[in-house]
Amino acid sequence: MTAKQHLDSPASLPEQQRWSMLSPVAYSESSMPTLRLARSSRLARKIAKTLFGLLVVTIVLMVFAPWQQSVTVTGDVLAFSPDQRQQVIQATIKGRIARWGDQIYENARVKKGQVIAEIRDLDESYAARLDLQLMNSRQAVAAAGQQIEANKRALAATETIVESYQLQVSAFETVKRETIAAQDAYIEMAAKKVQGEQQKLVEYQVALPQLQAEYDRMKTLQSENNISLQKLQEVNRKYKEATSKFKGAEFYYGAAQDELSGKKSERTAKVEKAQA
Template sequence: MLNISNIRIKESIPFSGAKSLVMTLPVKESQKRVRILTVIMLVFFGMLFLPWTQNIRSKGYVTALRPDQRPQTIHSVIAGRIEKWYVSEGAFVAKGDTILRISEIKDEYFDSLLLPRTQQQVNAKTFAARSYGEKVEALKAQIQALERNNILKIQQAENKLRMAELKVESDSIKFYQASVNFDIGKQQLARYETLYIEGLTSLTDLESRRLKFQDVNAKLIAAENDYLSSQNELLSAQIELGAIDNEFKDKLAKARSEMYTAMSSQFDTEATVSKLENTYSNYEARTGFRYILAPQDGYLARAIQVGLGETIKEGDPILNIVPAEAALAVEMYVQPVDLPLIKVGNKVRFIFDGWPAIVFSGWPQISNGTFGGVVVAIDQFAGNNNQYRVLVIEDPEEEAWPEMLRIGSGADGIALLNDVPVWYEIWRQLNGFPADYYTQEQKDALAKEKK
């Protein structure tokens, strides 16, 4: 090897029969290298024309398609102290099963007879409202009686007024007649006095005429007195008619005032009854909140509040529950630049954590261990991470997702896009261009339109 000795091995040992040694001789080594390089170049060049499926890779996790089937936290509606646990973590509970019981820690709810005593207050106020209602009805009946009585009194007073008017008219006629008789008697007396002076009549006839004149004068005075009296009665009848109306208005106003007062008290009492009934309903509902019930069928995942005697506030989380039956979906996130490429109905391949897979992202046909999905929903706004959420469900046309798949498991999603040559994908990646926005069918249709 170092050529120190002048003796050569190939001169003493023939190599014509050693084929392996002949193969190692560098006689045709350059030709072999050229052939190998040519084959590699041809293979690489041929691979450039192989179909490549464009895709978008995105990390996500398994969730439930419906919001009511996702894991939820059970909170306490009221403040209280944990008294007893009825289940343990990991146990299955049906909807309505009691999970734990809490007791009150506020002094206004310590009374063990709180509901019966509140019901007594409701009943008492209800009876009071009913009494005020009956009083209102009685006052309404009284008002109706006053109105009927007033009509009768007015009719009576009007009749009395009419009678007074007729009497005034009659007495005025009598007074006028008495006045005429007085004037005639006065003239007759004057003539008799003249005849007496002339001696044509006797003193007896004169005195008789004087007596008759005094009688006529007395009748005139009596008629005038009756006429004035009837006028006074007419005024009294008019005053009485006005007094009846005023008295009726006064009594009616007083009765209505009492009725409105009773109605006001009735309404106040009814409002108090409604408030007490509301309070009773709140107390009754609060009593039910002392027992924490399972909202749906599921498994208890983790207890947040533990131990006995521990106090909790309103709205504090107590434990987590995972629904037993849920339609699984994958929640994955895509960049805004890739959002136009995602459409409802697109195919997606998934690699679930815990399930080994051999993946060739550009050739999904030869991948193994992946599961298919279909895009069903895309958010219309970006989340806090400046990415858009995409919901993907199981593809019914492909192999079903694993039965042991659980909510919260990680999922590596590969959204499949267009089929393009390898050289085109390399050129796109080197230039930083996004994937194609159009499908091959759309491209063919555009090409036909241009032709």
């Protein structure tokens, strides 16, 4: 027996109990012939499917297509950008309007530099006073410019003088260094001279006692007639020469010391003069 025959044949009671209200068999037209009266036609199903497809396409188009609305209204349009909006121009000074510009009317479009209106002050002499103040200001600016130019020239002259003084100071510094070097050389020479004279003085001072002892010994021998008088006179002459040289060495040593002191004083004076 096929499934259709099985569905069309009367079911036994146990089989009817096994059927569920949710199973497809429960809604079979074979089991319930009255369902045929409520069944929709094929044309209605096609129309419904077509409308459903159109609805889906419409929803997709509404999602991805730009949203636009058209409406007819009456009014003034305000630009979205602030710099493109209509601006109300206010005068920065109080006064009365003496003259309107050409092609100036309410809501008129104007260009840069176009005269909108001529505003005159309530005081007729106000413009003349402003012109006088402007002229005075220009004269003050011109005088200030001349003063600036004079100051620039004075500055240039001062810079020249300063440069000259700097050159003089550099020259004085050079002269000072050369003077100090020369005086140091003179002092060094004087110091060496003092050392040389001191060395001679020491030599003569050491030789005098020996010549004195030699003279005394020769004098004793001559008194005993052991040597001749000429020999004694020769020793006496040497002793006197040594004494004279010793005194000369003392004089030259003192003179050398005086010269050294003079060179030092001269150096100090010339250094102070060079610094001044």
